[in-house]
Amino acid sequence: DIQMTQSPSSLSASVGDRVTITCRASQSVTVYLNWYQQSPGQAPKLLIYGASTLQSGVPPRFSGSGSGTDFTLNISSLHPEDFATYYCQQSYGTPRTFGQGTKLEI
Amino acid sequence: QVQLQQWGAGLLKPSETLSLTCGVYGGSFSGYYWSWIRQPPGKGLEWIGKIDPSGNTRYNPSLKSRLTISEDPSNNQFSLKLNSVTAADTAVYYCAREREHYSDISGYSYYFYYLDVWGKGTTVTVSS
Numbered sequence: 001d002i003q004m005t006q007s008p009s010s011l012s013a014s015v016g017d018r019v020t021i022t023c024r025a026s027q028s029v030t031v032y033l034n035w036y037q038q039s040p041g042q043a044p045k046l047l048i049y050g051a052s053t054l055q056s057g058v059p060p061r062f063s064g065s066g067s068g069t070d071f072t073l074n075i076s077s078l079h080p081e082d083f084a085t086y087y088c089q090q091s092y093g094t095p096r097t098f099g100q101g102t103k104l105e106i
Numbered sequence: 107q108v109q110l111q112q113w114g115a116g117l118l119k120p121s122e123t124l125s126l127t128c129g130v131y132g133g134s135f136s137g138y139y140w141s142w143i144r145q146p147p148g149k150g151l152e153w154i155g156k157i158d159p160s161g162n163t164r165y166n167p168s169l170k171s172r173l174t175i176s177e178d179p180s181n182n183q184f185s186l187k188l189n190s191v192t193a194a195d196t197a198v199y200y201c202a203r204e205r206e207h208y209s210d211i212s213g214y215s216y217y218f219y220y221l222d223v224w225g226k227g228t229t230v231t232v233s234s
Contacts, residue, residue, distance in 0.1 A: 001167075031216065032218065032219070034220045034221070036151075036221070043200055043202075043224035043225065043226055043227055044151065044200075044221070044224060045224070046220055046221060046222050049207070049218050049220035049222075050207075050209065050216065050218045050220075053209075053218075055220075055222065087150065087151055089151075089153075089221075091204075091218065091219040091220060094156075094164045095153050095155075095164075095165075095166040095167065095168075096141075096153040097153065098150055098151040098152070098153065099150070100150045101150045101151075
């Protein structure tokens with residue numbers, strides 16, 4: 001299985017801050033990397049697919065980059081609703097695997 | 107706008123069979139990969155498996171011996187059965203749609219796969 005490791009596991013920030021979350025794969029997944037946002041008590045929501053393509057309806061303050069084994073999710077200016085947990089997921093192979101999550105806290 | 111509605115028993119005893127169904131409403135059933143994901147309390151997401159447009163299944167090896175994912179296209183539904191449950195199977199179970207998306211980027215062909223529609227989740231507790 002491809003192991004996905006996110007850092008940090010938790011992150012404290014303020015409204016208006018820029019934050020970066022990283023995700024590393026145990027082997028190359030080329031650009032088959034997705035990012036999801038999960039608010040408490042809610043199902044995950046797709047933010048980015050293909051490492052850098054913004055899902056329809058997702059605000060442009062979210063951006064993704066990377067290829068191979070190293071990826072980043074950037075949020076340019078935090079809004080109150082962005083405080084949630086973020087997961088990366090590889091879709092290079094099965095089983096699909098997720099990172100352990102990064103909890104973004106105020 | 108497509109929505110997924112899921113249902114099934116929420117409280118099981120050890121050794122029983124977990125059975126969940128997910129209905130697809132407001133959109134096409136064909137042409138997508140229908141998936142199950144679970145989340146133990148306070149933990150991260152675990153991919154369970156999926157069924158593809160041809161009815162072929164792919165399972166997480168850690169669950170494969172106990173797992174069956176099936177579909178009923180005539181009713182726009184797909185289902186999960188997990189045998190011989192234990193407390194370790196206690197989790198919120200999500201159904202989701204995995205979409206295959208073709209892109210041509212700088213002359214290279216990519217088939218991206220992502221979970222773009224999710225059900226609300228069903229809490230399943232295994233306890234004696």
